[in-house]
Amino acid sequence: DSGVTQTPKHLITATGQRVTLRCSPRSGDLSVYWYQQSLDQGLQFLIHYYNGEERAKGNILERFSAQQFPDLHSELNLSSLELGDSALYFCASSVGDFTGDEQFFGPGTRLTVL
Amino acid sequence: GQNIDQPTEMTATEGAIVQINCTYQTSGFNGLFWYQQHAGEAPTFLSYNVLDGLEEKGRFSSFLSRSKGYSYLLLKELQMKDSASYLCAVRWRKTGGGNKLTFGTGTQLKVEL
Numbered sequence: 001d002s003g004v005t006q007t008p009k010h011l012i013t014a015t016g017q018r019v020t021l022r023c024s025p026r027s028g029d030l031s032v033y034w035y036q037q038s039l040d041q042g043l044q045f046l047i048h049y050y051n052g053e054e055r056a057k058g059n060i061l062e063r064f065s066a067q068q069f070p071d072l073h074s075e076l077n078l079s080s081l082e083l084g085d086s087a088l089y090f091c092a093s094s095v096g097d098f099t100g101d102e103q104f105f106g107p108g109t110r111l112t113v114l
Numbered sequence: 115g116q117n118i119d120q121p122t123e124m125t126a127t128e129g130a131i132v133q134i135n136c137t138y139q140t141s142g143f144n145g146l147f148w149y150q151q152h153a154g155e156a157p158t159f160l161s162y163n164v165l166d167g168l169e170e171k172g173r174f175s176s177f178l179s180r181s182k183g184y185s186y187l188l189l190k191e192l193q194m195k196d197s198a199s200y201l202c203a204v205r206w207r208k209t210g211g212g213n214k215l216t217f218g219t220g221t222q223l224k225v226e227l
Contacts, residue, residue: 002156033215106156
């Protein structure tokens, strides 16, 4: 158990819908990272927050948005869902700001868009 | 852009040593990570290199040569549980500040008896 929690574990929804994925980092970690992993694309970095502030954006679509709240938990919002958004979404946390700190990954949320 | 290459698959024998290579072309290089991922599970951090040389951590070692854009992960005394995907990831500094992380597609290692 990494100490990072993600909810829900599984999510099945339809095209065009909107969903919210939630992540709670390890106690004491200020950074939260979101990743998408699909079979054909591998692991893709989406976005990084540090202490409530957006630090870096990766391959995140405009239909997706995220935020980190004052209690440091983070939410990833996916809207106008398409079939291709079906993937495993991981959240990771670390103490520092994308330094060599070890990143601890949560168990992931498996999203299926039908 | 960022480009990372690793072999797709490798097979090795229990108790042996295996080396998984990773080559990259990137601007603003700022560190290289190795992760292990078992099927259906989250990645787990193995190592981080930002300077040239070898980092050793138990049965796992990672090497970096920045001038060659090359890294390898060395696994010794292989165990069946080491069968997993090994992901190389490059951290790079983007123009205007901030860091990003780009992953390779992973090397699927199969350990056999």
